[in-house]
């Protein structure tokens with residue numbers, strides 16, 4: 001058995017006790033819990049049988065729940081050629097930075113939540129991984145990368161399992177991000193790294209699976225149990241404005257068909273506005289108007305950022321009592 005294998009850390013999402021593999025399913029080792037988890041298409045479905053939102057049987061068919069694939073060839077073509085409306089030149093730098101921090105360690109265990117498809121810049125991290133490293137990409141959706149189906153509110157791994165946990169554009173799509181961050185904290189080793197990218201001034205993009213936005217301070221507080229290595233803007237006010245212009249157009253829609261037309265029109269009309277972020281991704285003023293924000297931190301047992309320290313860490317210019 002590989003020294004660094006999934007079986008060593010996999011745990012019941014209900015009770016966190018070890019799971020036992022039995023033919024094509026996993027069984028909880030705790031008799032009083034007695035939960036079982038199927039394996040569909042070679043992928044363990046580690047969803048709590050009592051989960052309110054997702055059921056294990058939702059994953060019998062290998063189809064995307066979250067990222068809908070479009071069968072209409074015209075829409076497929078437009079989707080392929082449409083430009084991105086976010087100018088993100090920060091994620092790549094951040095992943096290069098994270099790669100530097102972890103590449104000297106051996107037997108890294110890395111957990112990516114919402115990792116069914118590659119996020120921007122993640123390739124830099126994947127490039128430095130060695131054979132003995134363990135990379136687990138989880139999601140509530142099948143995708144090219146999905147290793148395990150699980151819900152970020154109930155992460156199916158033992159305490160202190162990982163050296164790095166990533167939630168890139170995930171926390172806006174969960175019902176209770178604070179609970180998810182607690183779970184990330186639980187399964188992260190002391191000294192391990194946590195990295196999150198979360199939207200701030202960005203319109204609804206996940207349909208019904210889109211719940212929350214955070215200011216820089218609000219985002220930092222969610223990670224108050226972690227010592228900050230770096231935090232800042234992922235995409236600035238120009239990306240926010242591009243999104244706003246596009247969604248201003250789509251707001252005129254009263255039907256799905258008109259929405260589609262206005263959405264593509266908006267993308268092709270306004271995508272160029274994002275390039276102002278070549279400048280605005282570096283300005284201090286951007287923190288209060290950014291499209292997305294990131295936090296990179298380290299787990300340090302006993303560390304807690306006080307709320308006074310939190311407010312002192314505000315770096316924008318919008319003071320409530322101007323002197």
Ligand SMILES: [Zn+2]
Pocket residue numbers: 012013014015016017028029030033034035
């Ligand atoms: Zn259990």
